[in-house]
Amino acid sequence: xxxxEVTPRLFVPKSDVKIVMVVVDGLGGLPHPDTGRSELxxxxxxxxxxxxxxxxxxxxxxxxxxxxLGSGPxxxxxxxxxxxxxxxxxxxxxxxxxxMPFTVGDVAARLNFCTVNADGLVEDRRxxxxxxxxxxxxxESLNEIEIDGAELTxxxxxxxxxxxxxxxxxxxxxxSDSDPQVxxxxxxxxxxxxxxxxxxxxxxxxxxxxxxxxxxGQHPANTVLIRGFxxxxxxxxxxxxxxLKSLAIAAYPMYRGVARAVGMDVADNxxxxxxxxxxLHENWEAFDFFYLHVKATDSAGEDGDFTRKxxxxxxxxxxxxxxxKLAPGVLIVTGDHSxxxxxxxxxxxxxxxxxxxxxxxxxxxxxxxxxRSCALGSIGQxxxxxxxxxxxxxxxxxxxxxx
Amino acid sequence: xxxxEVTPRLFVPKSDVKIVMVVVDGLGGLPHPDTGRSELxxxxxxxxxxxxxxxxxxxxxxxxxxxxLGSGPxxxxxxxxxxxxxxxxxxxxxxxxxxMPFTVGDVAARLNFCTVNADGLVEDRRxxxxxxxxxxxxxESLNEIEIDGAELTxxxxxxxxxxxxxxxxxxxxxxSDSDPQVxxxxxxxxxxxxxxxxxxxxxxxxxxxxxxxxxxGQHPANTVLIRGFxxxxxxxxxxxxxxLKSLAIAAYPMYRGVARAVGMDVADNxxxxxxxxxxLHENWEAFDFFYLHVKATDSAGEDGDFTRKxxxxxxxxxxxxxxxKLAPGVLIVTGDHSxxxxxxxxxxxxxxxxxxxxxxxxxxxxxxxxxRSCALGSIGQxxxxxxxxxxxxxxxxxxxxxx
Numbered sequence: 001x002x003x004x005e006v007t008p009r010l011f012v013p014k015s016d017v018k019i020v021m022v023v024v025d026g027l028g029g030l031p032h033p034d035t036g037r038s039e040l041x042x043x044x045x046x047x048x049x050x051x052x053x054x055x056x057x058x059x060x061x062x063x064x065x066x067x068x069l070g071s072g073p074x075x076x077x078x079x080x081x082x083x084x085x086x087x088x089x090x091x092x093x094x095x096x097x098x099x100m101p102f103t104v105g106d107v108a109a110r111l112n113f114c115t116v117n118a119d120g121l122v123e124d125r126r127x128x129x130x131x132x133x134x135x136x137x138x139x140e141s142l143n144e145i146e147i148d149g150a151e152l153t154x155x156x157x158x159x160x161x162x163x164x165x166x167x168x169x170x171x172x173x174x175x176s177d178s179d180p181q182v183x184x185x186x187x188x189x190x191x192x193x194x195x196x197x198x199x200x201x202x203x204x205x206x207x208x209x210x211x212x213x214x215x216x217g218q219h220p221a222n223t224v225l226i227r228g229f230x231x232x233x234x235x236x237x238x239x240x241x242x243x244l245k246s247l248a249i250a251a252y253p254m255y256r257g258v259a260r261a262v263g264m265d266v267a268d269n270x271x272x273x274x275x276x277x278x279x280l281h282e283n284w285e286a287f288d289f290f291y292l293h294v295k296a297t298d299s300a301g302e303d304g305d306f307t308r309k310x311x312x313x314x315x316x317x318x319x320x321x322x323x324x325k326l327a328p329g330v331l332i333v334t335g336d337h338s339x340x341x342x343x344x345x346x347x348x349x350x351x352x353x354x355x356x357x358x359x360x361x362x363x364x365x366x367x368x369x370x371x372r373s374c375a376l377g378s379i380g381q382x383x384x385x386x387x388x389x390x391x392x393x394x395x396x397x398x399x400x401x402x403x
Numbered sequence: 404x405x406x407x408e409v410t411p412r413l414f415v416p417k418s419d420v421k422i423v424m425v426v427v428d429g430l431g432g433l434p435h436p437d438t439g440r441s442e443l444x445x446x447x448x449x450x451x452x453x454x455x456x457x458x459x460x461x462x463x464x465x466x467x468x469x470x471x472l473g474s475g476p477x478x479x480x481x482x483x484x485x486x487x488x489x490x491x492x493x494x495x496x497x498x499x500x501x502x503m504p505f506t507v508g509d510v511a512a513r514l515n516f517c518t519v520n521a522d523g524l525v526e527d528r529r530x531x532x533x534x535x536x537x538x539x540x541x542x543e544s545l546n547e548i549e550i551d552g553a554e555l556t557x558x559x560x561x562x563x564x565x566x567x568x569x570x571x572x573x574x575x576x577x578x579s580d581s582d583p584q585v586x587x588x589x590x591x592x593x594x595x596x597x598x599x600x601x602x603x604x605x606x607x608x609x610x611x612x613x614x615x616x617x618x619x620g621q622h623p624a625n626t627v628l629i630r631g632f633x634x635x636x637x638x639x640x641x642x643x644x645x646x647l648k649s650l651a652i653a654a655y656p657m658y659r660g661v662a663r664a665v666g667m668d669v670a671d672n673x674x675x676x677x678x679x680x681x682x683l684h685e686n687w688e689a690f691d692f693f694y695l696h697v698k699a700t701d702s703a704g705e706d707g708d709f710t711r712k713x714x715x716x717x718x719x720x721x722x723x724x725x726x727x728k729l730a731p732g733v734l735i736v737t738g739d740h741s742x743x744x745x746x747x748x749x750x751x752x753x754x755x756x757x758x759x760x761x762x763x764x765x766x767x768x769x770x771x772x773x774x775r776s777c778a779l780g781s782i783g784q785x786x787x788x789x790x791x792x793x794x795x796x797x798x799x800x801x802x803x804x805x806x
Contacts, residue, residue, distance in 0.1 A: 001466065001487070003468070003469075006467075006470065010470075041798075091445075140592035229698075244633055255600065353411070359433065359746065359750070361434070361752065361774055361775065361778075363775055363778065364775075365768075365779070376738070376778075376779070378774070378778055379468070380753070380778070380783070381464070381784075381785035382468045386467055386468040386469065387468075388467035388469075389467060389468055389469030389470060390468045391468060392471070392752070393468075393470070393471065393750075393751040394469075394470035398470070398471060399471075399472065400467065400471045400472065400473050400748075400749055401466065401472050401473065401476055401486075402472055402473035402474075402475045402476035402477075402486065402491075403473040403474070403475055403492060403493040403496070403631065403657075
C-alpha cells in the first residue's frame with residue numbers, strides 16, 4: 001500500500017519526533033568487473049556500516065521489478081506517492097524548482113538555447129553551453145513575447161537551459177517537443193496529442209516563432225528548443241497527507257521542484273554538503289521531516305566514474321554521523337534509484353536503505369550498508385512508496401488501524 | 404494477491420487434507436535491551452524450532468509496511484480478506500463473538516457501564532469493574548427499553564462491558580461514540596457522520612436517555628457509555644470462497660466474532676489451551692480448516708511483561724507437538740500482529756510464520772522460530788492476506804490457473 005493512500009486519520013499530527021531522510025541520488029551500484037565489488041562495497045563507510053549493523057536494513061524497489069525510474073518519479077515514490085498515477089512533466093518540475101510563478105492551470109516547459117545553421121538544421125543543441133548570465137539576458141528578451149490570450153514567463157536555469165511557464169485558458173500538457181534530441185536535423189513543430197491539446201500547441205508554436213525573430217542573428221544562441229511540457233501538479237501536500245511540516249534541503253532545481261510539488265518548504269541552502277548540513281541545523285526546530293538530497297553520486301554514476309562515486313560516498317559517510325548528533329527519532333539513508341557506474345545510467349536495481357530508530361530489528365547478516373548486505377535486512381524488499389509509512393511507524397506517528 | 408480475491412473455481416472443494424492455523428496473538432516481539440534477544444529468541448521452543456527447520460518459514464506483513472493493525476483487521480487478513488476494504492466495527496465483532504441475534508441491516512455497539520458524578524461528569528469509565536453477574540442483571544433491565552421503530556438486544560460481556568444490537572429500518576454505522584475515553588468530562592452525544600446516519604444517532608440517543616432513567620440512583624453503575632458502532636459485515640464465507648468447512652477454537656468473544664464474520668463455525672471450548680486442544684480432537688473429522696486462537700501472549704505483550712510472554716510461548720510449544728500428532732496436511736503457526744513487550748502494545752513489525760507440509764523448502768539459515776530466522780525463510784515476506792492461498796496450495800486444494 002502506497003503511503004499517501006493510508007487514511008490521514010491514522011497519522012499523528014503532533015509529535016516531537018523528527019524524521020530525516022537522506023537521499024543519495026543514484027545510490028545503488030553493481031560490482032566492478034575487476035574487483036567484483038560495487039561502489040558501496042568498495043567505499044570505506046564506517047558510520048553507515050555501524051548504523052546498518054544497529055538498525056534496520058532493506059532494499060527499496062522504486063516502482064516495480066525491472067522498471068528504471070527518472071529522478072522525478074523516483075522521488076515521488078520516496079515521499080509515498082504513486083509515481084505511476086502522478087506523473088509530473090519535467091517542465092513542471094523545473095518551474096517549481098526555480099520558484100517561478102506557477103499555479104493550477106498553468107503549463108511549463110523546458111527551453112534549450114541552441115544554434116541552428118543557415119539551412120535551419122540544429123548545429124549545437126546547447127549553443128556552446130553559453131554562460132548563465134547570457135542565458136539570463138536572453139530570457140529577459142523572450143519575456144517581451146506577447147501572445148493573444150496567454151501570458152508567459154521565461155526564467156534562466158543554468159548555462160543554455162531555461163524554463164517557460166504559460167498561463168491562459170484551455171492550456172494542456174499533451175504537446176510534443178520541438179527538440180529533436182540530436183544535432184543535424186531541423187527542430188520539430190510542437191504537435192498536440194489530442195484535440196484538447198491544440199490550444200497549447202498553437203501557443204507554443206507562436207512562442208517559438210516570436211523567439212526566433214528575437215534571437216535571429218545572435219550567436220551562438222540563435223534559436224530555442226522546447227520540451228517536457230507539464231501542467232501544475234495537484235498533489236496533496238505532505239502536511240495534509242502525513243501531518244508533517246517538511247523541509248527540502250536540495251541544491252538542484254528539479255529536486256527542489258519535486259519537493260514543492262508535495263508541499264514541502266525548500267531551504268535556501270548552497271551547493272555543498274556542508275551548506276546543506278548547516279541548513280539542517282538552522283531549521284531543526286521548525287520542521288518535522290527533512291529531505292536532504294545529494295546529487296553528485298548520480299552524476300558520477302552517469303559519467304561511468306566508479307572511483308569518483310566511491311569517493312563521494314566516502315564524503316557522505318562522516319556527514320551522516322553529524323546528522324546523528326542532532327538525534328532525529330528516525331534517520332533514513334537511501335537513494336531514489338540505482339545508477340551503477342558500470343551502466344553509466346539509471347537502473348532498475350533495488351536501492352539499499354537503512355533506517356535507524358529505537359524500534360528496529362538488526363540482522364547479523366545485514367551489518368554493512370551495501371546492496372548485498374541490505375538484501376538480508378529485516379525490512380526486506382519493499383516498494384519505495386511504502387517507506388514513508390514505515391518511517392511514520394518508527395517515529396510513533398501512526399495510530400493503530402482497527403480495534 | 405489477496406487470497407479471497409482468487410477465483411473460487413481454483414479452489415478444490417473435496418479433499419481429505421486438513422489445515423490447522425494456530426494464531427498466537429501478538430506473536431512477534433523485539434529484542435530485550437539487556438540481552439539483545441526477542442521473546443521468541445529467549446524462549447526454549449524445541450518443537451517449533453524443529454518444525455521451522457524442517458518446514459517453510461517467513462514473515463507476514465499484516466497489511467503494509469509500517470501499519471499497525473488491531474486484532475480484528477489483522478485476523479481478517481490471516482483469513483485472506485482485505486482488511487482495508489472490509490473494516491468491521493468493534494461493536495459488530497462483539498455481537499458476533501457473543502453469538503447475539505445479529506443479521507444484515509443490524510447495527511451493534513459496545514457498552515461500558517460507568518459511574519458519573521452529580522455534575523454529570525464521568526468518574527469511572529469502568530464503574531469499578533462491576534462483577535459480570537451484576538452486568539448481566541443490568542443488561543436485563545436495559546432490555547426493557549422500547550424505541551419506536553427499532554428493536555434492541557443487550558447482552559453482557561465481562562465485568563463492566565456489554566454489547567447492544569439495534570434492528571430496524573434505516574440504521575447505519577456512521578455514528579460517533581458517547582464514550583469520551585477519559586474520566587472527568589461529560590459523556591458525548593452520539594452524532595451522525597452523514598445524513599444517512601441520522602436515524603441511528605437518534606435511536607442511540609433515545610437508548611441512552613432511557614438507560615439513564617433506568618440506571619439513575621444505582622451505584623456504581625449509574626449510566627452507560629456507547630462506542631464502536633458497526634453494521635453486520637457482509638463478507639463471503641470461507642466455505643464460499645475456499646470451499647472449506649471451517650471451525651474456530653477461540654476463547655475470547657472478539658475472535659469468535661471475526662471467525663463468525665467469515666462464516667466459520669465456532670467451537671464450544673473453554674478458556675485453557677488444553678480445552679482448545681480437546682475441542683480440536685473432538686471436531687477433527689467434521690471440518691477442513693481449524694483456526695486455533697491463543698490470546699494470552701498478546702496480553703503479556705500489552706502489559707510489557709517480557710518474561711510472562713516467554714513462559715506462555717514455552718507453554719504453547721508442546722501443544723503444537725500434540726497438534727502434529729493429528730497429522731494435519733498443513734500446519735501453520737503464526738500471529739495476527741506483533742506485540743513486543745518492550746513497546747507494551749501492538750506494532751507494525753512483520754510476524755513470523757512457519758508452515759509444515761510435505762511441499763516446503765527448508766532453509767539452513769531459517770532453522771528457528773524467531774523473527775530474525777524467519778526473515779531468512781523460503782516464504783519470504785508476504786502479506787498476511789496471501790497466507791490462505793499458500794496454505795491451500797500446500798494442501799493441494801488449488802487448481803492450476805490457466806492451461
